[in-house]
Amino acid sequence: MKNNTNKRNNDKRESNFTNKVNEKDLNKVNNGVFVFTKSLTVGELAKELNINATDIIKKLFLQKKIVTINQYLDDDTIGEICLEFGYDFQKKNIVNEEDFEKIEFNDDEKNLVERAPVVTIMGHVDHGKTTLIDAIRKSNLVASEFGGISQEIGAYQKTYNNRKITFIDTPGHEAFSQMRSRGASVTDIVVLVVAADDGVMPQTIEAIDHAKAANVPIIVAVNKIDVPGANPNRVINQLAEHNVIAESFGGDVMVCEISAKKNIGIDNLLDMILLQADILELKANPNRYASGTVLEAELDKGGGPKATLLVQNGTLYSSDYVVVGTAYGKVRRMTDEHNQVLKEAKPSTPVSIIGLSEVPQAGDRFMAFPTEKQAKEIAEKRKNRKIEETRNKSGGVKSLDELYTKIQEGQLVQINILLKADSAGTAEAVKSSLEKLNNDQIKINIIRAAAGAINESDLLLAAASNAIIYGFNVRPSSFIRKKSEEEGVEIRLHRIIYALTEEVESAIKGKMKKEEVEKIDGEAEVRNIFKISKVGTIAGCMVRDGSLFNDSNVRILRDGTIIYEGKLESLKRYKDDAKEVKAGFECGLKVANFNDLHEGDLIEAYRMVEKE
Ligand code: GDP
Numbered sequence: 001m002k003n004n005t006n007k008r009n010n011d012k013r014e015s016n017f018t019n020k021v022n023e024k025d026l027n028k029v030n031n032g033v034f035v036f037t038k039s040l041t042v043g044e045l046a047k048e049l050n051i052n053a054t055d056i057i058k059k060l061f062l063q064k065k066i067v068t069i070n071q072y073l074d075d076d077t078i079g080e081i082c083l084e085f086g087y088d089f090q091k092k093n094i095v096n097e098e099d100f101e102k103i104e105f106n107d108d109e110k111n112l113v114e115r116a117p118v119v120t121i122m123g124h125v126d127h128g129k130t131t132l133i134d135a136i137r138k139s140n141l142v143a144s145e146f147g148g149i150s151q152e153i154g155a156y157q158k159t160y161n162n163r164k165i166t167f168i169d170t171p172g173h174e175a176f177s178q179m180r181s182r183g184a185s186v187t188d189i190v191v192l193v194v195a196a197d198d199g200v201m202p203q204t205i206e207a208i209d210h211a212k213a214a215n216v217p218i219i220v221a222v223n224k225i226d227v228p229g230a231n232p233n234r235v236i237n238q239l240a241e242h243n244v245i246a247e248s249f250g251g252d253v254m255v256c257e258i259s260a261k262k263n264i265g266i267d268n269l270l271d272m273i274l275l276q277a278d279i280l281e282l283k284a285n286p287n288r289y290a291s292g293t294v295l296e297a298e299l300d301k302g303g304g305p306k307a308t309l310l311v312q313n314g315t316l317y318s319s320d321y322v323v324v325g326t327a328y329g330k331v332r333r334m335t336d337e338h339n340q341v342l343k344e345a346k347p348s349t350p351v352s353i354i355g356l357s358e359v360p361q362a363g364d365r366f367m368a369f370p371t372e373k374q375a376k377e378i379a380e381k382r383k384n385r386k387i388e389e390t391r392n393k394s395g396g397v398k399s400l401d402e403l404y405t406k407i408q409e410g411q412l413v414q415i416n417i418l419l420k421a422d423s424a425g426t427a428e429a430v431k432s433s434l435e436k437l438n439n440d441q442i443k444i445n446i447i448r449a450a451a452g453a454i455n456e457s458d459l460l461l462a463a464a465s466n467a468i469i470y471g472f473n474v475r476p477s478s479f480i481r482k483k484s485e486e487e488g489v490e491i492r493l494h495r496i497i498y499a500l501t502e503e504v505e506s507a508i509k510g511k512m513k514k515e516e517v518e519k520i521d522g523e524a525e526v527r528n529i530f531k532i533s534k535v536g537t538i539a540g541c542m543v544r545d546g547s548l549f550n551d552s553n554v555r556i557l558r559d560g561t562i563i564y565e566g567k568l569e570s571l572k573r574y575k576d577d578a579k580e581v582k583a584g585f586e587c588g589l590k591v592a593n594f595n596d597l598h599e600g601d602l603i604e605a606y607r608m609v610e611k612e
Contacts, residue, residue, distance in 0.1 A: 013315065014288045016103055016367060017095070026092070033088045036078060043069045045078060049085055056081055097374070098381040100291065100323070100367040105313055107285040115284040116157065116164035116348035117277035118186055118310065120176050122207035123193030124200075128223040131260040132193055133169060139266045154296045154308050155350035156337040160270045165277075166310070166348045168295065176210055179293070179363040186293050186310050189276050190218045191269070192244075196230035196257070200238040208242050217280070218244060219254045219272050226259040284347035288314035290368040294324055294360045295350060305329075305359040308352050309366055316345045316368055321375035324366040326386055327358035328379035331368075387464050398466055399490040400507045407508060413442055415504075416467035418458055419449040420474050422561045426497075427451055430472050433501045442508050453560020454480055454491065463487040470500060473562050475555065475604060478523050478545045493518070495562070521605040522546025522583065526597055530588075537595040538588050541603060547582045552605035554591060558598065567592050568605075 027036050029048060046053040046069075053069045059081065060067050067073070073081070075091050082089035095102045121129050136158055154169045168187065179186060190211040194204055211218050220239060222232040236246045236255060245251020254272045258265035292312035300306035305327065309316070316322075318334040318341075332355035334342045345351045357379070360366070369375045397403040397415055406413045417434060421427040431449040438444050447467050448458065454469060454476040462469050469476075469484070471493040476484065484491050494500035528540035541548075550571040556564040569592040571578050573585070581587040591597065 011370070012287065014285075015370070016100065016105075016289050016291065016314070017097060029087060032086075033090055034078075034082045035090045035092060037092050037094050039072045039074060040078060041070050041072050042067055045073060045081060049082065049087060051085055055085075059084055097369075098378045098385070100378075101365045103291070105285065105288075107288075111285045111287055112283040113286060115282050115346070116166050117188045117273060117280070117282055118166045118168065118348055119189045119191055119273060120168045120187040121191045121193060122176065122211070123223075124195070124198070124203040124207075127193045127195040127198065127201070127204075128260045129193050132191075132221065132223065132258070132266075133167065135260045135263055135266050136167065136270070139263065139270075155310060157349065158270070160267075161274065163274055164348070165270065165273055166350060168310075168350075170296075176214075185214060185216075186295070186312065187214070187216050188280060188282055189273060190216050191221050191273070192218050193221050193223050193260075194235050194239070195224045195227075196222050196232050196235055197224050197227045199231075199235055200242065205242055208239075208244055212243075217253075217276055219256070219269070219276060220244065220246065221265075221269055222255060222257045223260050225257045226262045226264065232257050282348075284313045286315045286346045289370065290314035290316035290320065290322075290345070290366075292316075292366055294362055294364045294366060296362050297360045299359050300354065304354060305356040306352060306354050307356060307360055308350060310350050311345045311347055313347055314368065315347075316349075316351065318343055320368040321370070321372050322353070322356065322366050322368050323375050323378050323382070324356060324360040325358070325364040326379055326383040327356045327360050328375040329356040330372065331355050397468070398488060399468065400492070400503070404507050407441065414445055415442065416445045416447050416462075416465050418447050418462045418467045418469045420454050420458060420469070420471050421449075421451055422473035424451040426472055430470070430497055430500060433497055434504060437501065437505055437508060439508075444504075453477070455560075456480065456483070459484055459487060459489055462489045468492060470494065472497070472500060474560055475557050475562060477560065477602075478520075481520070495565070517609060518606045519609045520546065521552050521607060522548050523605070524548055524581075524587070524589075524603045526599055526601040526603065527586075529597055529599060531595075536590060537597050538590050539597045539601075539603070540586065540588055542586050543581050543583050545583050546605070547580050548587065548589070548603070548605045549580050549607075550578065551607075553607060555604045555606070556591065556594065556597065557602040557604060558600075563601075564591070564594050564596070566594055569593075 027038070027040065027048060034048065042056050043053050046056055057067055079089045121132060123129050137156065156167055156169065158165045158167060176187060192204065192207055194200060208218065222235050224230055225232060236249065239246065240249055244253050246253050246255045254276060256265055256269050256272055258269055290311050291314055292310045295308040295310050297305065297307040307324065316331065318331050320331050322329060322331055331353045333353065334345065335352045336342050337350065342351060369378065397406060397413060403413055403415055419427055419430055421430055427449040431446050434444050434446065447465055448461060453474050454471050458469060459480060469489060469491045471491060473495055475493065476491055481491065522543055523545040524541040524543045526539045526541050530538040530540065532538055548571060550568055552568055554566060554568055555562050569590045571581060572588045573581060578587065
C-alpha cells in the first residue's frame, strides 16, 4: 500500500490560492508592510498604522483632498499614506476558491518558464484554412509522429526546430468568438489566411475585427501563391485599408506568402510564429495546480463526459481532481492528440480527459485541486450559485405575496408559472385562462403546462426560473412538498379553474385578502381493503407522515392525481375509535360516501386555517 499515496507526497506544486493569507494578518502591519484587502476609513487606517487620524487628514489636505475621519479611502490613497508614514504596503485580492476564474497569477519571474504559443487559424471560407492546418500537421514530421497522424482531439502540438507550437484545430472565428463570449482567451497568435487570388473578403474583415477586439497579434498568410494570377501585393494593400499594416509597409504585422496545397512557405510561417511568440515572451509557471480552458466536450459512448482541455498554467497530472463549470471529477485517463496516454501536461498542452461528472461547455475554465473533497465542494457551490443566478435573471416572483408587493410598488412584474394538471386538455385550458390575465403591468409566463403529478423535475425547473407551481387536480407527494419548502418554491393547488384564475387575478389587482390556507395534517398509504356489506369499504392504512385526525378533511390520491375529496367517517386503531393516529402506526378508516379505495392509494389529511 506504500505506493498508494505516490506522487501526492512529493507533489511540490504550489496551491493556486497562495493569496489565502491568515485572516488575522489582514489589514494589519506585518514587518513594516501593511497588508490590506479592502478599503478602510481614515480612522481605521490611522489606528493600524499607529498614527493620528489628523495627520492623515492634514497630509491629504495639503494635496487639496478634504476628508473626514469616517471617510473611506481608495487603494491608491491608502498606499500613498503608508509610504508617507514609512510603511510598505501590499493590496491582496482575496479570491474564493469557487471563483477561480478570477485568479490573477502573479508568479515570481524565477518560477516562470517559456511556454508554447497557442495559434488559431482564421480567414474567409475557401481561402485554405483546412488545407493549411493539414499541411502544418504533415510538414517536418518527426519519426515518432508517423502513424500517429490521425487526430483524436481538436488541437495539436507541432514540434518545429525543437520548439512546440499549439494549434487550435477549429479554424474560423466562430469558435474563437464563442470562446471569447464565455470570457476565455486561449489564442496567443492569429494566423489570418487570405487567398492571393481572391483578396480580402467579408470574413477576412470579421476575423481581423475579432483578433483586434481580443488584442491578439495577427500573422498574415497570403495563400494560394501558386495560382496563376495570384497577387500578394494586392492583398497587402487591401489589408492596410483595414489597419493591418505589413512590416514592409512600415507596420508591425508579419506577412508570409504560402501555398498550403503545394507546401510552399510553411516552414517560413512556422518560423514567424515562433518569432512572434518570442516577442510576446509567453511564459507560465508549471509548478502550480493546472488551470486552463475547455476547447471542446462531448458525451463519449463508452467513457462518459469527455473534454479537450488546454492547460494554460500549471501542470495537470492524470489522477488530479478537476472542477469545470459545475462539473468535477478525477482525471481518469489523459491522452494527447494521438491518443497516447499522458501522465502530465505542462502549460500550452492540449489534452483529452475523461472522468468529469458532467459534460462541460467549450470556453469553460477549469482548475485542478489537490483533493476530491475540495473539488466536490467547489463544484457544488458553483452549482447552487448558478441556480441562484438563473433565478435572478428570470425575473419572476417566488410567491403570490411577492407579486402583490411588487404590484403595490407599481413595478412591472413577470410571473412565471409552472402548471401541472390531471390531463393535458385541462392544462391547456388553465393555461389559456391564465394568459388572458396579461396586462400592461403583468406578464404571465407559463414555463411548463403538462399533465401529471408534480415531480422533482418540475421543482428544479421552478426553482431555477423563479416560478410558482400551480397544481390543478394533482398533488405533490410529501417528499416533494418538503423539498419545495427547502427550495423556497411555492406550490398552490386548486380544483376549480375559476378559483385558480381568481386567485391570480386578485393578487394582480392588489386584492390579496386574508385567506384560508390548507394545513396538511398527514399522509397515509392504503395497504389492505376490506369490503363489508352494509358498511362499505374499510381501508387498512399505514400513516407515513404527520398524523391523521378523525375530523380531518381527506383527499384520495392515485398516481399523484386527486380522485376524491371528502371527510373521514371513522378512524380506528384496532377495534377502538381513535382521535389521532401518528406516523408509523397502522389504522383502519372509512371515507364518508366513498368506497372505491384501492391498495396503494394515498390518503392526504388536511384542514383549513387562516393564513398568518
Ligand atoms: P477553408 O474553407 O478556408 O478551410 O479552405 P480549404 O482548405 O477547404 O480550401 C479551399 C480550396 O482551396 C480547396 O479546394 C483547396 O484544395 C484549395 N487550396 C487551399 N490552399 C491552396 C493553395 O495553396 N493553392 C491552391 N491552388 N489551392 C489551394
